[in-house]
Amino acid sequence: MRVGVYPGSFDPTTNGHLDLIHRGMKLVDKLVVGVLNNTNKQPLFSVQERVTVLEELTKDMPNVIVDSFTGLLVDFIKRHNAHIIIRGLRAVSDFEYELQMAQTNYTLDREIETIFLVTRVENSYLSSSIVKDIAKFGGHFENMVPESIVKKIKYKYNPSAN
Amino acid sequence: MRVGVYPGSFDPTTNGHLDLIHRGMKLVDKLVVGVLNNTNKQPLFSVQERVTVLEELTKDMPNVIVDSFTGLLVDFIKRHNAHIIIRGLRAVSDFEYELQMAQTNYTLDREIETIFLVTRVENSYLSSSIVKDIAKFGGHFENMVPESIVKKIKYKYNPSAN
Amino acid sequence: MRVGVYPGSFDPTTNGHLDLIHRGMKLVDKLVVGVLNNTNKQPLFSVQERVTVLEELTKDMPNVIVDSFTGLLVDFIKRHNAHIIIRGLRAVSDFEYELQMAQTNYTLDREIETIFLVTRVENSYLSSSIVKDIAKFGGHFENMVPESIVKKIKYKYNPSAN
Amino acid sequence: MRVGVYPGSFDPTTNGHLDLIHRGMKLVDKLVVGVLNNTNKQPLFSVQERVTVLEELTKDMPNVIVDSFTGLLVDFIKRHNAHIIIRGLRAVSDFEYELQMAQTNYTLDREIETIFLVTRVENSYLSSSIVKDIAKFGGHFENMVPESIVKKIKYKYNPSAN
Amino acid sequence: MRVGVYPGSFDPTTNGHLDLIHRGMKLVDKLVVGVLNNTNKQPLFSVQERVTVLEELTKDMPNVIVDSFTGLLVDFIKRHNAHIIIRGLRAVSDFEYELQMAQTNYTLDREIETIFLVTRVENSYLSSSIVKDIAKFGGHFENMVPESIVKKIKYKYNPSAN
Amino acid sequence: MRVGVYPGSFDPTTNGHLDLIHRGMKLVDKLVVGVLNNTNKQPLFSVQERVTVLEELTKDMPNVIVDSFTGLLVDFIKRHNAHIIIRGLRAVSDFEYELQMAQTNYTLDREIETIFLVTRVENSYLSSSIVKDIAKFGGHFENMVPESIVKKIKYKYNPSAN
Numbered sequence: 001m002r003v004g005v006y007p008g009s010f011d012p013t014t015n016g017h018l019d020l021i022h023r024g025m026k027l028v029d030k031l032v033v034g035v036l037n038n039t040n041k042q043p044l045f046s047v048q049e050r051v052t053v054l055e056e057l058t059k060d061m062p063n064v065i066v067d068s069f070t071g072l073l074v075d076f077i078k079r080h081n082a083h084i085i086i087r088g089l090r091a092v093s094d095f096e097y098e099l100q101m102a103q104t105n106y107t108l109d110r111e112i113e114t115i116f117l118v119t120r121v122e123n124s125y126l127s128s129s130i131v132k133d134i135a136k137f138g139g140h141f142e143n144m145v146p147e148s149i150v151k152k153i154k155y156k157y158n159p160s161a162n
Numbered sequence: 163m164r165v166g167v168y169p170g171s172f173d174p175t176t177n178g179h180l181d182l183i184h185r186g187m188k189l190v191d192k193l194v195v196g197v198l199n200n201t202n203k204q205p206l207f208s209v210q211e212r213v214t215v216l217e218e219l220t221k222d223m224p225n226v227i228v229d230s231f232t233g234l235l236v237d238f239i240k241r242h243n244a245h246i247i248i249r250g251l252r253a254v255s256d257f258e259y260e261l262q263m264a265q266t267n268y269t270l271d272r273e274i275e276t277i278f279l280v281t282r283v284e285n286s287y288l289s290s291s292i293v294k295d296i297a298k299f300g301g302h303f304e305n306m307v308p309e310s311i312v313k314k315i316k317y318k319y320n321p322s323a324n
Numbered sequence: 325m326r327v328g329v330y331p332g333s334f335d336p337t338t339n340g341h342l343d344l345i346h347r348g349m350k351l352v353d354k355l356v357v358g359v360l361n362n363t364n365k366q367p368l369f370s371v372q373e374r375v376t377v378l379e380e381l382t383k384d385m386p387n388v389i390v391d392s393f394t395g396l397l398v399d400f401i402k403r404h405n406a407h408i409i410i411r412g413l414r415a416v417s418d419f420e421y422e423l424q425m426a427q428t429n430y431t432l433d434r435e436i437e438t439i440f441l442v443t444r445v446e447n448s449y450l451s452s453s454i455v456k457d458i459a460k461f462g463g464h465f466e467n468m469v470p471e472s473i474v475k476k477i478k479y480k481y482n483p484s485a486n
Numbered sequence: 487m488r489v490g491v492y493p494g495s496f497d498p499t500t501n502g503h504l505d506l507i508h509r510g511m512k513l514v515d516k517l518v519v520g521v522l523n524n525t526n527k528q529p530l531f532s533v534q535e536r537v538t539v540l541e542e543l544t545k546d547m548p549n550v551i552v553d554s555f556t557g558l559l560v561d562f563i564k565r566h567n568a569h570i571i572i573r574g575l576r577a578v579s580d581f582e583y584e585l586q587m588a589q590t591n592y593t594l595d596r597e598i599e600t601i602f603l604v605t606r607v608e609n610s611y612l613s614s615s616i617v618k619d620i621a622k623f624g625g626h627f628e629n630m631v632p633e634s635i636v637k638k639i640k641y642k643y644n645p646s647a648n
Numbered sequence: 649m650r651v652g653v654y655p656g657s658f659d660p661t662t663n664g665h666l667d668l669i670h671r672g673m674k675l676v677d678k679l680v681v682g683v684l685n686n687t688n689k690q691p692l693f694s695v696q697e698r699v700t701v702l703e704e705l706t707k708d709m710p711n712v713i714v715d716s717f718t719g720l721l722v723d724f725i726k727r728h729n730a731h732i733i734i735r736g737l738r739a740v741s742d743f744e745y746e747l748q749m750a751q752t753n754y755t756l757d758r759e760i761e762t763i764f765l766v767t768r769v770e771n772s773y774l775s776s777s778i779v780k781d782i783a784k785f786g787g788h789f790e791n792m793v794p795e796s797i798v799k800k801i802k803y804k805y806n807p808s809a810n
Numbered sequence: 811m812r813v814g815v816y817p818g819s820f821d822p823t824t825n826g827h828l829d830l831i832h833r834g835m836k837l838v839d840k841l842v843v844g845v846l847n848n849t850n851k852q853p854l855f856s857v858q859e860r861v862t863v864l865e866e867l868t869k870d871m872p873n874v875i876v877d878s879f880t881g882l883l884v885d886f887i888k889r890h891n892a893h894i895i896i897r898g899l900r901a902v903s904d905f906e907y908e909l910q911m912a913q914t915n916y917t918l919d920r921e922i923e924t925i926f927l928v929t930r931v932e933n934s935y936l937s938s939s940i941v942k943d944i945a946k947f948g949g950h951f952e953n954m955v956p957e958s959i960v961k962k963i964k965y966k967y968n969p970s971a972n
Contacts, residue, residue: 002513007785024600027488027513027570071785084513089602091258095581102604103773108788113509116575116602118588121445125265137233140270164351185437188353189326189408208723246351251440253744257419264442275347278440279414280426283931288752302756333911395947415582427935432950449589461557464594577906607769611913623881626918650837671923675812675837675894732837737926743905750928761833764899765927766912 003082004115006027007073010050011043012153013130014145016088016123018057021119024086025064032080033058035068044132044156053149068110074108085114090124165244166190166277169197169235172212173205174315176293176307178250178285180219185279187226194242195220197230206294206318215311216221236270247276252286327406328352328439331397333360335367336477338455338469340412340447341458342381347441348410349388356404357382359392368456368480377473398432409438414448490514490570490601491563493555495522496536497529498639500617502574502609504543509603510572511550518566519544521554530618530642539635560594571600576610624646652676652732652763653725655717657684659691660696660801662779662793664736664771666705671765672734673712680728681706683716692780692804701797722756733762740774814838814894814925815887817879820848820860821853822896822963824941826898826933828867831926834896835874842890843868845878854942856965863959884918895924900934 006024010017025031033054037047049067052079058064064081069076077085086104087098128146134141135153154161172179176182187193195216199209209230220226231238247267249260264276288306296303297315304312316323330348334341350357357378361371371392388421393400399408409429411422426438450468458465459477466474478485492510496503511517519540523533533554544550555562563571571591573584588600612630620627621639628636640647654672658665673679681702685695695716706712717724725733733753735746750762774792782789783801790798802809817836820827836839843864847857857878868874879886887895895915897908912924936954944951945963952960964971
């Protein structure tokens, strides 16, 4: 059985992430969406909130599960008996960082293969940071994230609004 | 009437910024230099100081005005009835970020056009950060910024000198 | 009066080119689409055919004219009393070549300003070469070029087909 | 059944290509190595020679087959009932071209997914062109290609040598 | 006498740094390894610890000395009567930053020449940050740094372990 | 004795090349300018003409000699007992090609070190190709090449002019 891991912060999940999940789940028998608990950063959503959002978004995808992790990706991968990392590529700067990570993970575990999918052009400018920058100032981000989390994001920045 | 906005932090204004203003004001009927009030960063000069410096530097350019803004650039642009964003490009890493911003702003408002000018080679290594790194340790930055602000920068790092 | 030149080979015109013309004509009072007669390459369409296609495509744009040129772009620009070059940017490799051209043209004539527009994401993979590569082998390129030239391209590769 | 295609010129096959085949065959149930018959270029080895070399190199890999093609990759893929293209990435310039190709192929057929593997660092400088440049002048390329084709390459450049 | 400076943070020294020292010392008559005391960052090892590690590692290299500095690199260079800066290049993003630094330093002192060496492929994914990210979570970094400092790094993250 | 080789086509020598020679000769005890006889390209100047131009330009530099070569750079280097290759870097696309060449040459001979110097900003847009493109159409290239070869280039494109 081919098991793949799609790791990320998903803070919040964007349409770009969701597209990658749709495409990634066809490439493996089981896809684990891995939510990184990055203790260095103050996230918008807690790890548990992010996992819950993703579980809701993937509930009709039978071969997708969601899990969170702290620490090294290679350890998370072993825990799920996975051998494949799936990552999206948008731009050149992405590429160099991702290449460095792929080489490092390969050094840590020779059995791991990282495969890259290219972000669809309509999502190529999208990132969680941009969604947050726009939402913070009341801008229009509705077409950038799954519908179900629009309200959740607005609430984070403006709890008193309806 | 074509109204353009040239946004930035201008902390401090460099010769590269000033060159962009000179060139940008020829491309539009009115150019608004927009000083970003980035609340996440501790600036060297306050927004008001930066606006004052730029007003002094552009006082002989009849179609240039200076204004500051907080929040989304697209909102600032609407406030000035502008449709054009002017940005300088120095390097590949600039380019990818700028492309992402241009795409995002276009998504937020289809009437906005971002136009890029290439930094002159003699300014291609210049940035506000580099000026500050050099000034902080007493290095020679006099040829990197307009003459009128050399003293102001030195004073910031060493108020007791004179 | 601001006169701009949008130079290129247009062999053939793609939807990306047409989008640039639409956007460029708003930035200047008069836009000259300049069709390069590159004597080093064997084109698919003759210069005259390319000019005719562009004249047809721009016939409802009152401030756009089409002209062809051989030799240096700076000479073509002077002939049209233009001071602005408009170019599209898609990718990093584009960017470096374009930057080099912009610097060179500025060296040849200090009055010339090159402004860059970013290609819309939906056209970001498009180029005349890709259209030709696909058309050559009977692939589907209908959504990549203006409708009026689909038949002309097909005829070039297969004159006997109807 | 997941069927993947690994297309290329393989003129000649390098250690980098062979590594990609080893890794790619684990990601799919059947891997088709597709040798492009590029009619625009004068190859060192004929398509038939290149197919034969690859068949020999992959004869112990039960789920790998070798085939050649002319024309569009998407047509080749359909012929093999494949949905996955596998490509290697070495450098930034690779990346931009590959991204453009992936977007184009996706436009031509929405069912096709391109997945990228990063070249191992020890092969990151390798390409068929470099092997040919070195072999042409009698340099040492023995560690760059599979052992079985060293002699074949030498013979191409110097048929009279033993 | 040609004196060169190889500046960096060396927090910690990696195999990539050590390789650069080996190669750099052959290019000059005297090589000064300059440990930057960056007061903005909280390092893993103190400047003094880093200097000591490097002195131990270079004790058999007669033309290499180690020194630390605060402030501008150009001032450190003058102090050592050096005219050459040696830097390693791994990736495109490195390159742009390094180019900007080289241009800036040349502006500050026309007598200074920056020379770049390309990192060996086996070290091309390596950086001090990656070593720390792995060590922090108990991963395997033993093949990324000189043997003598493996224990020192482990102790920093886990003083109570043996 | 440190011997360095600065290889290139020098067809024609530009101000950028000459600057590299000036800077390179300070880094080594003897600098060999190596003029590549690329049999695949039709040059503007013959190898002998290019060597003569360079000998004239370097006649007052006591530690610089000029020589031509065919074939592999590593063989040329050995012939001159050199261990250092000097190359200029202008842009990202340069960088990737140069990195590939440096890795390849290191693979062919572990004793060879390639060092890169960054092109001065005022020469960063310059290349032999651009000079030829401009000269071919009678444009102004006088500030791009050493004065002594301006007439020689003009004569190549227009022998009948005086």
